[in-house]
Amino acid sequence: MEVVRGQMVVLHAWYSPNSDISKNTVVWHFKGNESKQVINFSSGVVGHGQNEFTKRVGFSVAMPSANLSIYINNTQESDSGLYFCNVIIPGAPGLSGEMRLNVKVPPSPPVCTMTGNPVVKGNVTLSCKSSHGKPVPQYKWTKAAPVSEVFFSPMQNERHGTLRLSNLTKSMSGKYICRASNTAGSDSCSINLEVITSSNAGMIAAATLGSVVGLVAMVLFLVFILRRRRDTEEEIANEIKEDAQAPKRVSWAKSNTGSDIVSKNGTLSSIATSPRPRDPHQPNYHYPYSPISASDTGSVINAYQLRPGEANTLQGLPGYNIGGTPSRKHKRPPSTNGAPPQLLRSPAVANPKRTEGAQPQVPPPLTVSPPISSSTLTRMGAVAVMVPVQSQAGSLV
Secondary structure: OEEEOOOOEEEOOEOOOOOOHHHOEEEEEEEOOOEEEEEEEEOOEEEEOOOOOOOOEEEOOOOOOOEOOEEEOOOOHHHOEEEEEEEEOOOOOOEEEEEEEEEEEOOOOOEEEEEEOOEOOOOEEEEEEOOOOEOOOEEEEEEEEOOOEEOOOOOEEOOOOEEEEOOOOHHHOEEEEEEEEEOOEEEEEEEEEOOEOHHHHHHHHHHHHHHHHHHHHHHHHHHHHHHHHHHHHHHHHHHHHHHOOOOOOOOOOOOOOOOOOOOOOOOOOOOOOOOOOOOOOOOOOOOOEOOOOOOOOOOOOOOEOOOOOOOOOOOOOOOEOOOOOEOOOOOOOOOOOOOOOOOOOOOOOOOOOOOOOOOOOOOOOOOOOOOOOHHHHHHOOOOOOOOOOEOOOOOEO
16 A cells, blocks of 8 residues: 555554454554554453554454454654554454555655756756655656757656757747656746857857956955054154164253252263352351352352261262261462452372273262352353253253
């Protein structure tokens, strides 16, 4: 017996009883890949096996009955196989029968493809294939438009579903339909064939190649722009770094009050001014700072003077002795023409000997001339100068 998948099937069976049928036992078995009990009737009760037939199988008539037929709903391909019906009669030989069921499957939707170059005088092969079907489907190709046409062997292979078209012409362009069919059903697919000339093929190939080349050129151009922008940003950053200059040493206005000490890195670490010689007739002020400024208009830096007995922070600076007092210099006698006295270097100071490696430069100590009054400086053409202050970072404020 045959049935299409998904449909209902009835397996017919009956017998002629010679005794009370209510005492008889009926059992249906299925033998496929393995043996399974489908349904049974015993002692007035219908029973089912715990398998895929549960809820899909039943007796066609009410039991007990001499009609032992059963039905199977929603048949599956796996239901194909051999079915056995056994009747057990108390005190008598049993009865049995068998029946084969074949569940057929219609072809799955086929897929149409084309291989070859569809140009004039070229060759192509149209293929059609269904992934499933029971029994194995057969394939037939037909041309639907613009003119219907039927193909035969050897152009068409119904078993493999191929159609070979040779020496193509423009008139062979159109819609081709493949139909896959078996005893359970059929399905179809189609493909459009357009035969083109060689010049059209060249134009299409050139257009495709041009599109690819244009896309590659666009990508390369974008990469070039991005790299150029990055290089430009790096060059601007390097130019800013090269233009930036380190803080320079500030040229302080020199006055006749002493020498200013600046640290080697160009920042103002300390400023010390040599104290002026004290006038013996001047009263002795007991203040940490001298009330007399180093100069009236020449500098805004006040001289610093310690009281006797205090710790001297100027010890070790150039121009000062171990005791913190300024080293005495040889003075040149005042000029006879009324010019201000000139500063002379001490003869005791010798040129330092050269040593290997970089050595800190220490300015030679200078002698201090007597103070000059503001009126004298004005007659000499002196101009008041404001000395800028330098922060530790080297900038002027």
